[in-house]
Amino acid sequence: MAQPRYRQIASELRDQITSGALREGDRLPTEPQLQERYRASRNTVRDATALLVNEGLVQRVPGRGGGMIVRRRVTLTFHAHRAEMPARPTAETDAWRSEVVAQGYEASQDFSLTIKSLSSDLAERLHVEPDSGAVLRRCVRYVNGQPSSLQDTYYPIDLAEEIRELLSPKDIPQGTTKLLADRGHEQVAYYDEYISRMPTPEETNLLGLQPGTAILLHIRTGYTEHRPIRVSFNIFAGDRNQIVTTHGDTRIIAKFRPAEAPE
């Protein structure tokens, strides 16, 4: 028995899930049932199921009629290249909303605005002095009423003073990218970072994440011809989102993936 007891139990249950014997939404045996089946104490059984929870396979639901159920994976696809490319100045919020709707879901957003002092990390990205001011525009995005992703965008304070709409605590109808372009700050280059990590407690709350859910962090820095003018942190709940981009001749891709046709 090289493997400890709780790992053996977890493996058996995991195999039942990956093999399809247990499907999405199905219930695992209850803890007392597992205790009896494996002749183990409750803590051992819980150690086993805790592994599955942290792998994102299973969700625990307390209360009568609850239990441990196999998690569902509904994946929303977000096209990072469609929103706000230089040649296609679509509104970024509209881009997200229309993607959601096109995939058959209902979209809504919560918006908020804060004035902040920039951390050294952010100041470096925006190429300004540390502790200089910035406008933080936060947008929590809901799919079918469930929080799905979160966008934090920082603009240097001097830009916001020039373009006062950035200070308005509500959504900008045509999208900020278009607004900035109309006012002579066209973004002509993007620096994109993709990072996978576990959420902070704040992110867990804002996105309503289950234990065992990673986040997909997409950091986009936008540049005009002269300087960086904004950094966006897109935080996606990893169990409900993926990001897609394309390069090269997209007509070929559309031929084999009809859903990718650029409208």
Added chain:
Amino acid sequence: MAQPRYRQIASELRDQITSGALREGDRLPTEPQLQERYRASRNTVRDATALLVNEGLVQRVPGRGGGMIVRRRVTLTFHAHRAEMPARPTAETDAWRSEVVAQGYEASQDFSLTIKSLSSDLAERLHVEPDSGAVLRRCVRYVNGQPSSLQDTYYPIDLAEEIRELLSPKDIPQGTTKLLADRGHEQVAYYDEYISRMPTPEETNLLGLQPGTAILLHIRTGYTEHRPIRVSFNIFAGDRNQIVTTHGDTRIIAKFRPAEAPE
């Protein structure tokens, strides 16, 4: 006490980490010390530290001289757009290796080859019949001797029969992208997917992942003018990697991020 005990303990320790009172590599108090400090049983203390472990903040090291230490985050940056763009037929393996070396680390790889039958998901991506054959070329990539990422690339079997080198169970010096281009299969479009999730047990073993480590999955489908010819699954250990791409006028980005200058 709305918050349970173990969450309070976890919060205090987490704050010490995020505030900098505990730095990367530092040791947390031992379990007996935490029991005494918080007057809690060992299991409660372990529930608390388990949270930190699953958040990827802390690593447990058994044995005398071990303990619980704040995890280090060494981030390797991988430029998804540099490798194998149509206009820049750099060898993909060389591209990865040179990135690692440029960032001051030592690079090595383990290569293996398998002939497989395609799952329906993969068959769809490659636009061939389900259960048709494919060559799987796997490359486990090490940074400073530590496994860092994993690349699984699938080629349709008919392509491998035309280009026999794909069946050779070793690395292709000039890179497969260049090889395919030289033989009349130039990739002119890419479909990229980015996904964040917890690892499977197999991935955990191959990459030597700690609990609480998510993976960053980058799926790239390459197309010639006529059809998809390969799917690559790049699986990155989330605690040691990020992916970067750029769009638009990269000279501007290079001006503000000198490290991004295209060599």
Added chain:
DNA sequence: CAGTGGTCTAGACCACGCG
């Protein structure tokens, strides 16, 4: 009310590895 998981205790023995 009854059954689910959530939290917590107080013990026990073990494997590992530095000193």
Added chain:
DNA sequence: GCGTGGTCTAGACCACTGG
């Protein structure tokens, strides 16, 4: 050797929620 975390047991009381 001996202190670290790894595993496991046998209990207890609680909060929640469907029937």
